[in-house]
Amino acid sequence: MNAWLAQHGAALASAFRRLWSAPLNTLLSLLVIGIALTLPAFGYVLLDNLRDLGRSVSGVQQISMFMNLDASKKEVGEIENRLKQAATGKWRFVPKEDALKRMQDSEGMAEIVASLPRNPLPDAFIVEPTNSEPEALEILRKEIAGWPKIAHVQLDSAWVKRFDAFIRLAKLALWMLAAIFAAGLVAVTFNTIRLQVMAQAAEIEVARMIGATDAFIRRPFYYFGALQGALGGLLAAALIIGALSLLAAPVGELAALYGGNFSMRSPSIIEVTALAGVGAFLGWLGAQLSVSLSLRKFD
Amino acid sequence: MIVASNLSKRYPGGYEAVKDVSFAIEAGQMVLITGHSGAGKSTLVKLIAAIERPTSGSLVVNGQNLSALRRSAIPYLRRNFGMVFQDQKLLFDRSALDNVMLPLQIVGLPRREAIRRAQAALDKVGLLAREKAKPIALSGGEQQRLAIARAVVNRPAVLLADEPNGNLDIDSASEILEIFASFHQVGVTVVVATHDQHWIERYHPNVLRLGHGSLV
Numbered sequence: 464m465n466a467w468l469a470q471h472g473a474a475l476a477s478a479f480r481r482l483w484s485a486p487l488n489t490l491l492s493l494l495v496i497g498i499a500l501t502l503p504a505f506g507y508v509l510l511d512n513l514r515d516l517g518r519s520v521s522g523v524q525q526i527s528m529f530m531n532l533d534a535s536k537k538e539v540g541e542i543e544n545r546l547k548q549a550a551t552g553k554w555r556f557v558p559k560e561d562a563l564k565r566m567q568d569s570e571g572m573a574e575i576v577a578s579l580p581r582n583p584l585p586d587a588f589i590v591e592p593t594n595s596e597p598e599a600l601e602i603l604r605k606e607i608a609g610w611p612k613i614a615h616v617q618l619d620s621a622w623v624k625r626f627d628a629f630i631r632l633a634k635l636a637l638w639m640l641a642a643i644f645a646a647g648l649v650a651v652t653f654n655t656i657r658l659q660v661m662a663q664a665a666e667i668e669v670a671r672m673i674g675a676t677d678a679f680i681r682r683p684f685y686y687f688g689a690l691q692g693a694l695g696g697l698l699a700a701a702l703i704i705g706a707l708s709l710l711a712a713p714v715g716e717l718a719a720l721y722g723g724n725f726s727m728r729s730p731s732i733i734e735v736t737a738l739a740g741v742g743a744f745l746g747w748l749g750a751q752l753s754v755s756l757s758l759r760k761f762d
Numbered sequence: 763m764i765v766a767s768n769l770s771k772r773y774p775g776g777y778e779a780v781k782d783v784s785f786a787i788e789a790g791q792m793v794l795i796t797g798h799s800g801a802g803k804s805t806l807v808k809l810i811a812a813i814e815r816p817t818s819g820s821l822v823v824n825g826q827n828l829s830a831l832r833r834s835a836i837p838y839l840r841r842n843f844g845m846v847f848q849d850q851k852l853l854f855d856r857s858a859l860d861n862v863m864l865p866l867q868i869v870g871l872p873r874r875e876a877i878r879r880a881q882a883a884l885d886k887v888g889l890l891a892r893e894k895a896k897p898i899a900l901s902g903g904e905q906q907r908l909a910i911a912r913a914v915v916n917r918p919a920v921l922l923a924d925e926p927n928g929n930l931d932i933d934s935a936s937e938i939l940e941i942f943a944s945f946h947q948v949g950v951t952v953v954v955a956t957h958d959q960h961w962i963e964r965y966h967p968n969v970l971r972l973g974h975g976s977l978v
Binding site: 465466467469470473665666668669670671672673674675676677679 | 813834837839841843853864865868869871872
């Protein structure tokens with residue numbers, strides 16, 4: 464156990480020493496890794512913020528309310544009065560005849576509509592409430608549902624759905640981008656480690672001859688790859704936080720112009736740790752591939 | 763301790779460096795492998811250290827048959843040996859002390875203990891005063907002594923050397939000779955490939971004389 468700890472400690476220390484002993488190389492590698500991680504991670508943060516924005520400002524919301532089929536003109540008028548009194552916002556009335564006519568105009572529907580014995584469509588109101596907070600909408604929906612001769616009330620969330628679909632698409636694109644940059648990161652580490660193995664060929668050869676196991680020889684390179692990746696991840700987090708703080712003022716101004724109150728959310732400690740972790744894992748993977756290939760020639 | 767029977771090594775291309783060699787080396791013996799250059803001395807040393815694999819025959823070290831040895835077991839086999847190479851194979855990017863510490867790091871000895879033992883080994887070969895020197899600053903004889911310190915620091919059962927005084931002047935060579943003899947005296951098995959006749963005259967060791975790959 465002690466020997467095991469001592470060996471891992473020594474490998475980690477040697478990884479630090481190697482990073483420290485070539486500051487320019489280290490800086491360049493960290494920049495490459497940092498930037499490769501920054502792009503997808505920054506996209507993720509932006510999307511995350513955009514989704515929050517979508518939730519808080521859910522745009523133009525509509526409530527569709529459908530009357531019973533047997534509702535009379537008088538009863539429709541009664542609802543109209545109630546809407547006026549409630550002063551919930553803009554609204555318009557869609558008579559069932561109009562609705563049928565619109566349906567008839569649609570391609571291929573004319574014959575079907577003509578074959579119907581009577582109009583199956585109800586009278587309807589479309590309301591655009593002034594208060595579009597989700598809770599207020601829900602309260603309004605419930606209230607309207609209690610009115611006489613109302614068959615069905617529907618919250619139209621098409622806009623939210625479209626926005627969600629957009630976010631999903633953007634996320635997918637982001638994942639693809641992330642995969643490409645992850646491969647890039649692995650390749651960068653691969654190359655760094657390959658050069659190191661070449662530079663330390665003498666040490667590796669001697670260590671092999673005097674009884675070093677494969678694990679002993681590989682360990683410092685794994686630590687190096689993981690350490691470099693983790694530091695690259697932290698650099699990426701720093702770049703993102705820096706960019707967000709630069710964006711904070713203009714975003715605030717823009718939000719104020721729209722009468723909103725919106726600020727960008729910075730990555731949390733957990734997200735920063737995760738970024739460093741992803742960097743470390745990819746670095747380790749690159750080191751693993753590189754060492755496996757480079758050490759073959761020592762056999 | 764080291765038993766070879768009908769041992770042969772043929773290199774790719776057909777050159778047969780060791781031909782049908784049989785011998786047994788007992789623990790605590792001093793054994794010289796002699797012969798003209800190209801007789802197969804180096805190859806025999808490499809076979810014993812599992813740096814080369816035999817083409818045929820068997821070689822048993824410490825009860826382990828090297829032909830059947832798994833690749834992952836080789837490092838542990840090599841830890842039985844203190845190896846001294848003809849070209850020393852010192853690492854020139856680090857101090858004498860760090861060179862000697864390498865075998866101890868490989869077995870995972872705590873740093874403090876490793877430093878203590880490495881200094882003791884340097885003291886035995888008379889290099890303690892030069893512990894901070896880089897190998898490039900050492901003379902040929904000192905470099906060879908440093909290589910010996912690295913070989914013995916882990917207290918191996920067998921000291922295995924390939925032409926340890928090949929490129930040295932007479933004084934340095936005889937110093938090396940005395941160091942090997944002193945390890946033999948405290949019970950270490952010493953196996954040395956050399957063409958230096960002084961060994962035989964002074965210590966009357968067991969001799970394996972090779973000629974064109976075979977024992978003569």
